[in-house]
Amino acid sequence: MKLLVNSLDEMEEFAHEISKLLFKGAVIILNGELGAGKTSFTKFLGEALNVKDYITSPTFSIINIYEGDFTVYHMDFYRLENLDGLYDLGLDDYFYSDGISVVEWGELAEDFLPLDRIELYFSKTSENAREIDVKILGKEENYKAFEMLY
Ligand SMILES: Nc1ncnc2c1ncn2[C@@H]1O[C@H](COP(=O)(O)OP(=O)(O)OP(=O)(O)O)[C@@H](O)[C@H]1O
Ligand SMILES: [Mg+2]
Numbered sequence: 001m002k003l004l005v006n007s008l009d010e011m012e013e014f015a016h017e018i019s020k021l022l023f024k025g026a027v028i029i030l031n032g033e034l035g036a037g038k039t040s041f042t043k044f045l046g047e048a049l050n051v052k053d054y055i056t057s058p059t060f061s062i063i064n065i066y067e068g069d070f071t072v073y074h075m076d077f078y079r080l081e082n083l084d085g086l087y088d089l090g091l092d093d094y095f096y097s098d099g100i101s102v103v104e105w106g107e108l109a110e111d112f113l114p115l116d117r118i119e120l121y122f123s124k125t126s127e128n129a130r131e132i133d134v135k136i137l138g139k140e141e142n143y144k145a146f147e148m149l150y
Helices: 008-021 038-048 084-089 106-112 141-149
Strands: 002-005 027-031 063-067 071-076 100-104 118-124 130-136
Touching: 002 008, 008 038, 008 141, 027 038, 027 106, 038 071, 038 100, 038 118, 130 141
Parallel strands: 027 100, 027 118, 071 100
Antiparallel strands: 002 130, 063 071, 118 130
């Protein structure tokens, strides 16, 4: 299902909508080209979840951890040199936790992702507009709430 977001403000509203649907252990994968808005979305989501820290791109650290209404695990796979590094990170400890995982460039290491997840694919349609393709891959009951976005 595709949604259109016409501005940064509308992206913020979208992130707030998503935040209301989250539950312990929810996994959100963010895909889409450089500058598509993955980090911007994550910042807005963090604000909606009352994360007080300033969320920055975890490009070099692979993972940043924040505390808000949930613990937020913000990952970015873009700079991964090889997938071996992911084994060392023990990603499942984050994915199967009481926190929320948000993964930029998750498509680069799809085999490491839980089968139950939401995928948002961002495409830049103009300077400030973004198309968002929402896919619910979660068979788990909790993910059904996201169907209201359709
Ligand atoms: N509607 C919008 N939604 C999201 N970002 C927008 C929007 N309109 C303009 N922008 C701008 O586009 C840029 C998106 O950059 P951002 O770092 O969020 O992208 P990214 O997908 O995380 O890129 P990367 O793959 O490099 O991590 C920001 O400068 C943001 O202000
Ligand atoms: Mg980013």
